Amino acid sequence: MSKTIRSLMFVIVAMSLLLAACGTPATEAPTAAPEPTEVPVEPTAAPTEAPVEDPLAMFAPDAVTGDVITAGSSTVFPLSERMAELFQQEGYTGNVTVDSIGTGAGFERFCTAGESDIANASRAIKDSEVELCKAIGRTPIEFRVGTDALAVVVSAENDFVTALSKEQIGKIYSGEFTTWDQVDASYPAEAIAVYSPGADSGTFDYFNEVVVAPLFLNADGKADLAAGEEAILGLPGAQFSEDDNVLVQGVEGSPYAIGYFGFAYFSENSGALKAVAVDGVEPNQGTVDDGTYPIARPLFIYSDASILAEKPQVAAYIYFYLNNVNNEILDVGYFPAPAADLEGSMDAWMSGTGTK
Secondary structure, eight states, X not given: OOHHHHHHHHHHHHHXXXXXXXXXXXXOOOOOOOOOOOOOOOOOOOOOOOOOOOTTGGGSGGGOOSEEEEEEOTTXXXXXXXXXXXXXXXXXXXXXXXXXXXXXXHHXXXXXIOOOSEEEESSOOOHHHHHHHXXXXXXXXXXXXXXXXXXXXXXXXXXXXXXXXXXXXHHHHHTSOOXXXXXXXXXXXXXXXXXXXXXXXXXHHHHIIIIIGGGSBOTTSSBOHHHHHHHHHTOTTOEEOSOHHHHHHHHHTOTTEEEEEEHHHHHHTTTTEEEOEETTBOOSHHHHHTTOSSSEEEEEEXXXXXXXXXXXXXXXXXXXXXXXXXXXXXHHTOBOOOHHHHHHHHHHHHHHHTOO
């Protein structure tokens, strides 16, 4: 092959390679479009409700302090003392004073002297006492807290008396019967040693009203309370005390003694004393509830709306008392108030504190 032909072929091959290198590049596979990125959406929180405040939280035992001064009935005393102790155990840091001075003296301190915040009472307040309260700017609010049965008691050593009629008891305390054989010919001819609460006691007032005064009728044929009181207080040799423990000890010490006081004091001393059935009915929860026991009475505490406003600790104590009394009352020795009466007491408290 000639040199000219070889040169021409070299040029043709070189140009072919050059054209191949400069040609249209191969088509690349299309790149997939990126998938859209999902942005996490935070769940919308439900609107938060403001906490509901308890409007009565201000009356919790640990929310108040200061002094609470109570005085009155020796019968209500053990119940109020128990409630005061529990009130302090629940966080109350103030002082609660509970004085046992008798219902009448308690109303005098509350309505005349104005020295107490609460009057404890084993009877309802008298109209005359309400007027004394009004004279110093107080309007008593009544709170029913329980029921008491009066226990007529003799010594555990007394082996002849198990039951007496209400009339027989009345004649003993009016002085008509002075020896046991006058009560019943089968009883010993021994003098009756009489023990009684004093005239300042609501227990005395109630006992006179139901047992002794009905033996003395006035011109209208109604029980003469003044005559009954005079008869009891005029009993020769009778022992009187506002301290029920003194009465317990007196009756316990003689087989020929007789006394009466709140059922709680009998419960505490049932080993040394016997409760006498009255008109054939013994005092217990069942006979008190069904109304067959003839000597049972309501128990109260009293305060005033201005005191509740000025001293929230007093309002708190009474609120605690009403809410917890039924948990303690049987253990103390008394009986619960009817549910409607206790509910009425709470309504009275709410009205008195303006929370109703």
